[in-house]
Every structure is written in C-alpha cells, then in structure tokens.
Amino acid sequence: MAVIEISSLTKTYNETTVPVHALNGVDLQFEKGEFTAIVGPSGCGKTTLLNMMGGLDAPSSGEVLVENEDITRMKAGPLVEYRLNNIGFIFQSYNLIPVLTVEENVQFIMELQHRNKKEVRDRVDHLLQVMGISDKKTVRPKFLSGGQQQRVAVARALASKPKFILADEPTANLDSKSTDTLLDLMAELNEQEQMTFIFSTHDQRVMDKAKRIITMEDGKVISDVKVSN
Amino acid sequence: MMQLIKLAWRNLWRSRRRTLITLASVLMAVALAIAIRSLQIGVYGNMIGNAVRFSTGYIQIHAAGYYDDQSINNSFVSDDNLQSVIDAQQNISLAVPRLESFALASSGQHTKGVGVMGIHPDAESEMNNLNEKIVQGTYFKTDSDTGILIGDGLADYLKLNLGDTLVLLGQGFQGATAAGKFPIRAIFHFPLEEINNTLVYLSLGEAQTLFAAQNRLTSYSIMLNDPKKMDRTRNHLQAGLDERWEVMEWPAMNKALVQEIQGDNAGGLIMLGILYMVVAFGVFGTILMMTMERKKEFAVMVAIGLKPTKLSLIVILETIFIGMLGVIAGAVLILPVLIYLHWNPITLTGAAAQAYQEYGIEPILPTSLDPALFINQGILVLIITCISGLYPILYVNRFKIAETLKI
Ligand SMILES: Nc1ncnc2c1ncn2[C@@H]1O[C@H](COP(=O)(O)OP(=O)(O)OP(=O)(O)O)[C@@H](O)[C@H]1O
Ligand SMILES: [Mg+2]
Numbered sequence: 045m046a047v048i049e050i051s052s053l054t055k056t057y058n059e060t061t062v063p064v065h066a067l068n069g070v071d072l073q074f075e076k077g078e079f080t081a082i083v084g085p086s087g088c089g090k091t092t093l094l095n096m097m098g099g100l101d102a103p104s105s106g107e108v109l110v111e112n113e114d115i116t117r118m119k120a121g122p123l124v125e126y127r128l129n130n131i132g133f134i135f136q137s138y139n140l141i142p143v144l145t146v147e148e149n150v151q152f153i154m155e156l157q158h159r160n161k162k163e164v165r166d167r168v169d170h171l172l173q174v175m176g177i178s179d180k181k182t183v184r185p186k187f188l189s190g191g192q193q194q195r196v197a198v199a200r201a202l203a204s205k206p207k208f209i210l211a212d213e214p215t216a217n218l219d220s221k222s223t224d225t226l227l228d229l230m231a232e233l234n235e236q237e238q239m240t241f242i243f244s245t246h247d248q249r250v251m252d253k254a255k256r257i258i259t260m261e262d263g264k265v266i267s268d269v270k271v272s273n
Numbered sequence: 274m275m276q277l278i279k280l281a282w283r284n285l286w287r288s289r290r291r292t293l294i295t296l297a298s299v300l301m302a303v304a305l306a307i308a309i310r311s312l313q314i315g316v317y318g319n320m321i322g323n324a325v326r327f328s329t330g331y332i333q334i335h336a337a338g339y340y341d342d343q344s345i346n347n348s349f350v351s352d353d354n355l356q357s358v359i360d361a362q363q364n365i366s367l368a369v370p371r372l373e374s375f376a377l378a379s380s381g382q383h384t385k386g387v388g389v390m391g392i393h394p395d396a397e398s399e400m401n402n403l404n405e406k407i408v409q410g411t412y413f414k415t416d417s418d419t420g421i422l423i424g425d426g427l428a429d430y431l432k433l434n435l436g437d438t439l440v441l442l443g444q445g446f447q448g449a450t451a452a453g454k455f456p457i458r459a460i461f462h463f464p465l466e467e468i469n470n471t472l473v474y475l476s477l478g479e480a481q482t483l484f485a486a487q488n489r490l491t492s493y494s495i496m497l498n499d500p501k502k503m504d505r506t507r508n509h510l511q512a513g514l515d516e517r518w519e520v521m522e523w524p525a526m527n528k529a530l531v532q533e534i535q536g537d538n539a540g541g542l543i544m545l546g547i548l549y550m551v552v553a554f555g556v557f558g559t560i561l562m563m564t565m566e567r568k569k570e571f572a573v574m575v576a577i578g579l580k581p582t583k584l585s586l587i588v589i590l591e592t593i594f595i596g597m598l599g600v601i602a603g604a605v606l607i608l609p610v611l612i613y614l615h616w617n618p619i620t621l622t623g624a625a626a627q628a629y630q631e632y633g634i635e636p637i638l639p640t641s642l643d644p645a646l647f648i649n650q651g652i653l654v655l656i657i658t659c660i661s662g663l664y665p666i667l668y669v670n671r672f673k674i675a676e677t678l679k680i
C-alpha cells in the first residue's frame with residue numbers, strides 16, 4: 045500500500061490577478077522506504093509539491109492521501125498535530141531554533157508530542173550519535189557548520205518518528221564533503237530503518253544516490269524512473 | 274509549558290541590548306508612576322488627616338437632621354447604646370464628644386460672631402493636639418473647667434488679653450437665651466487662620482450650661498485606626514443605631530476637599546496615562562520587532578508541529594517577562610526613595626508652605642507606602658504590556674506558513 049497517494053493535484057497562485065499554474069495535475073504514489081529525488085528546472089513546482097505533501101499549503105484542486113487520509117481537507121488545528129506526528133521536515137537553510145542547543149532542538153519536537161522524559165533522552169542521544177554530532181549536544185546552532193546544522197535538522201526530523209521525511213533542497217547550502225556525509229547518513233537510515241525520504245534537488249550527487257527520480261516541468265511530472273545503483 | 278517558558282526567556286535575551294533598553298523604559302515609567310502616585314496619595318492622606326482632625330473626624334455621629342440644620346436644637350443626649358456601639362468598633366481609635374453652636378462674642382465696643390465648641394479636653398487634645406497650640410495661659414484639665422480659650426486672631430480683633438472677660442450671647446436649646454461671661458483662660462494659635470479668628474472653646478460642661486443643653490452633644494467625631502475601612506465602620510455604626518442618629522463620612526461633610534483632591538488626582542492620572550502610553554509603545558515596538566524578525570523561525574516551528582496557540586503563548590510570555598521585569602525593577606528601584614521620603618517627608622517652605630497652612634494642612638509632602646499602590650501599578654503595566662502583545666499574537670495566528678518559509 046502506498047504511504048502517499050497524490051491525484052489530480054493542481055495549485056494556482058494568484059488566481060484572481062495574474063494566475064501562476066505551479067502544479068498542473070500531478071498524480072504520484074510513494075511507497076514506504078523510498079529514497080526519491082524530485083528534480084527539474086527552477087520554478088517547475090518542486091517546492092509547491094512538497095508543501096502540498098507536507099500539509100503546509102492547500103492545493104487548488106486534487107487530493108493528497110496519506111495512508112488513505114486526505115490531508116488537504118484537514119482543518120488548520122488538527123493539521124498541525126498531524127504534521128507533528130507524521131511528517132518530518134528538512135529545509136534548505138537548516139532552520140534550527142537558534143535559542144535552543146543542539147540537544148534541545150531535537151528534544152523540542154518530542155516534547156511537543158508529550159513523550160516521556162526517558163524516551164526523549166534516549167532517542168536524542170541515539171539520534172545525535174547516529175548523525176555523528178554527540179559532541180556538539182550542548183552547543184547552540186550558530187556555532188556549528190552548515191553540514192553539522194543540517195545533520196541536527198535530520199535528527200530533529202527523525203525524532204518524532206514520522207511516516208516520511210520531506211526535504212526541500214537539503215544540500216543546496218552545503219559543500220560537497222558535507223553533502224556526501226549527509227547523504228550517506230540518510231541513505232543508511234533509509235536502508236536500516238526503512239525511513240522514507242523525498243527530496244527536491246538540483247544536486248547531481250543527490251540524484252546519484254536516489255532510488256527513484258521524478259522529473260517535473262511546468263507543474264507536471266514528465267518522467268518517473270526507478271534507478272538501481 | 275516549561276519548554277515554552279524557556280524559549281520565551283531565551284528569546285528575550287537574544288537581542289540583549291534592545292531588551293535592556295525596553296526594560297529601562299518600562300522601569301523608568303513604572304518608577305516614575307509609582308513615585309507620582311505615592312506622593313499624590315500620601316499628600317491626600319495628609320490633607321485628609323489634617324482636615325478631619327480639625328473638623329468632623331473621619332466619621333461623625335450626630336442627630337438625624339443636624340447636618341442640614343446645624344442648630345443646637347438638633348443636639349442629642351448620648352446613651353448607653355450609642356456608647357456600646359462605638360466601643361464595639363475596633364477600628365475606632367477615638368470618639369470625641371462635642372457640643373457646637375454659634376454666639377456673638379463681645380468685649381466692650383467690639384463684637385464678632387464666633388463658633389463655640391464645648392469639648393472634652395483630653396479627647397480633643399488627642400484628636401488635634403489642641404493643648405499644644407496654647408500660646409498663653411493653661412489648657413482645660415476637666416470637662417467642667419471654667420474659662421474660655423480663644424485664638425490669637427480673635428484676641429487681637431477684640432483687643433483682649435489673658436484674664437480679660439469675654440461675653441457670649443446666643444440662643445440656647447429650644448429657644449432659651451444663652452448668655453455668659455467667661456474669663457480668658459488661654460490663647461491658642463492654630464495654623465488655620467479661620468480657627469484663630471472665629472472659634473472659641475469652652476469645656477463641655479460650661480458649654481452645656483451656656484446653651485441650656487444639659488447632657489446634650491451635637492456630635493461625636495470619630496478617628497479611625499485604618500481610614501481605608503471607613504465605609505465598613507460607618508455601616509456597622511449605622512446598623513447599630515436607630516434612625517434618630519445619622520452617621521456621616523468626611524467626604525459627605527467636606528465636599529470642597531473631595532473636589533480638590535479629585536481635581537488634582539485627575540491631573541495625576543493624565544500624567545500616568547501619558548507615561549503608560551510611552552510604555553505601551555515601547556513594549557509594542559520591541560515585541561513587534563521580535564516577532565517580525567522571527568517570522569521564518571515561527572513558520573518553521575509551526576511547520577514542524579508547534580500549534581499557533583502555543584506560539585502565541587511564547588509571545589505573551591515574552592511580553593509578560595518584559596512587563597514584569599520592568600515593574601519589579603522599577604518598584605525595587607523606587608521603593609527605598611519612597612520609604613525615605615515617607616519617614617523624612619519633603620517640607621514645603623515659603624509661599625507654598627503658607628498656602629498649605631492657610632488650609633490648616635501641615636506643609637509636608639509625605640509618600641504613601643500602601644502596597645495596593647505597587648500591586649495596582651504592577652497589574653496596570655501587565656495589562657498594558659499584554660495589550661501591546663496583541664498585534665504580534667494576531668499576526669502569528671494568521672501568517673501563511675508556506676509563504677513565510679520561502680523568505
Ligand atoms: N506564493 C507564491 N505566489 C505566487 N507564485 C508562486 C508562489 N510560490 C511559488 N510561485 C510560483 O510557482 C511556480 C513554482 O514554484 P516552486 O517554488 O514550486 O518552484 P521550484 O521548482 O521549487 O523552484 P526552485 O527550484 O527554484 O526552488 C513558480 O513559477 C513560482 O514563481
Ligand atoms: Mg523550490
């Protein structure tokens with residue numbers, strides 16, 4: 045069964061003034077354990093698509109079913125709760141909470157889920173270990189390199205035990221070495237824990253690692269290929 | 274919740290300098306506001322204390338109808354019930370019996386209308402230190418002592434000296450003629466000219482005899498331990514007495530003073546209003562900036578699962594922190610000054626002092642240390658800061674995540 049099922053999804057910005065058709069009828073399915081890259085030229089609708097899948101914006105028409113639940117019809121309040129418990133987000137510019145330490149940033153999301161203290165502590169330790177940043181636990185994000193910050197962001201996204209992780213150009217701000225480290229870590233999580241990753245990217249290195257590449261143009265999917273590497 | 278408090282607190286110190294500047298403005302305004310209020314309320318207390326001391330007391334018990342028609346015919350005979358009702362009130366520190374009326378005072382060619390007050394010497398002294406105002410002669414020892422006390426103003430006018438005789442002529446109880454000759458026993462001087470010029474004191478017994486009003490009083494003037502509980506004490510007194518008695522509070526009897534205080538108070542409140550506008554805008558600006566520059570951060574937090582209501586709570590907490598820190602710092606800063614000024618009040622000199630004395634008020638500016646003052650200002654600033662936080666809260670509840678994330 046597909047984790048995510050997108051059908052006839054459209055998004056038109058500025059409907060009343062100068063309409064921009066960012067998505068023009070997208071149909072896609074994502075299975076558990078995917079490691080998928082969405083690629084295409086700038087402005088083709090990658091971010092828009094990820095926002096719809098993440099419940100961050102509402103489509104103009106069509107539906108996004110997550111385990112058969114249409115998240116486009118959810119009210120704002122429950123949708124926040126839904127995102128908290130089901131979706132992990134990684135952003136291009138890391139977006140850690142600057143006043144919290146590395147450890148607290150990862151804890152934050154689990155505390156929002158009201159998990160018990162011990163579970164939070166153990167999981168945070170484990171994730172920071174996996175991401176190789178245990179030694180930076182008590183440091184605030186601004187003292188970390190971009191690559192390190194993005195690894196914290198991955199740990200934060202994983203912390204809530206989401207059904208899938210959406211990452212909009214996660215490596216765009218990273219140098220090649222940091223990109224490789226990050227990708228290896230994510231690929232490992234994908235292999236070992238069957239964590240579903242969906243990226244948008246312009247980065248050849250990310251495409252090289254991806255098991256499926258969806259190419260978009262003008263708000264449409266123009267190719268969708270599984271690659272074996 | 275702890276998590277939100279932690280976030281709010283840390284956010285506050287992100288831009289340390291800005292927060293400190295905002296805090297300083299709240300602090301200054303609060304300190305100034307408390308100082309203004311403390312001085313105003315302290316001065317009013319002093320004015321009221323002085324006014325009631327020389328006149329009606331905080332509360333006056335008299336016969337029904339006496340206040341509107343202050344005639345000796347509206348006097349009363351005190352009874353056991355009245356005494357026990359007065360005694361039962363813990364808040365009453367002093368109940369001063371008086372028999373007051375009017376008479377013509379003359380000495381040879383000069384005649385003047387005066388107020389005649391029959392007093393209980395000890396009680397009267399306790400109320401307004403009359404015994405200490407004697408400049409010549411001796412004060413009464415008992416409430417049946419003979420002789421008369423007159424002010425130095427009246428003595429000058431009537432050209433009388435200690436030992437001379439003053440004739441009083443007036444109307445006694447139920448139309449009896451009141452006439453008597455009284456040797457001048459003492460001359461007093463009050464800071465209040467009106468008293469010096471127009472009031473004479475007899476012992477209660479002598480006054481009752483003069484006005485043919487044996488055992489009669491026109492009023493009990495009552496001083497209180499805690500003037501703030503005046504209403505309650507008045508109600509208890511009235512409840513214990515039947516309709517033959519009327520229990521009045523000083524504001525009803527001294528409307529001029531009430532008006533003066535109200536007028537001055539309104540001015541003070543306008544000052545306060547302006548101060549708090551400044552605070553409100555300062556806090557508003559800071560909170561607004563703190564919100565706007567964190568738009569993206571807020572969008573991220575909501576995206577990953579923080580409810581906008583909790584986000585609002587963070588903003589509210591930040592606002593409250595600024596407000597409370599400002600209030601506490603302001604109060605702590607100004608308190609020692611106020612305590613000092615309470616015990617060592619500013620003493621007026623020159624024309625200002627004279628103006629005060631003409632109204633019979635000690636020319637000092639004491640501060641009030643009433644805790645309610647601090648609490649009220651605290652609550653006020655808190656409300657104001659919370660209002661300043663409203664727009665940012667509205668904002669965080671409305672913004673579009675996807676768009677804000679792009680920034
Ligand atoms: N809030 C918006 N209002 C109006 N138009 C928008 C808005 N967001 C996106 N668009 C438009 O929608 C189209 C798709 O944008 P989107 O951001 O999804 O592209 P993208 O594939 O993510 O591009 P990039 O690779 O540059 O990130 C673009 O033409 C863009 O200008
Ligand atoms: Mg994009």
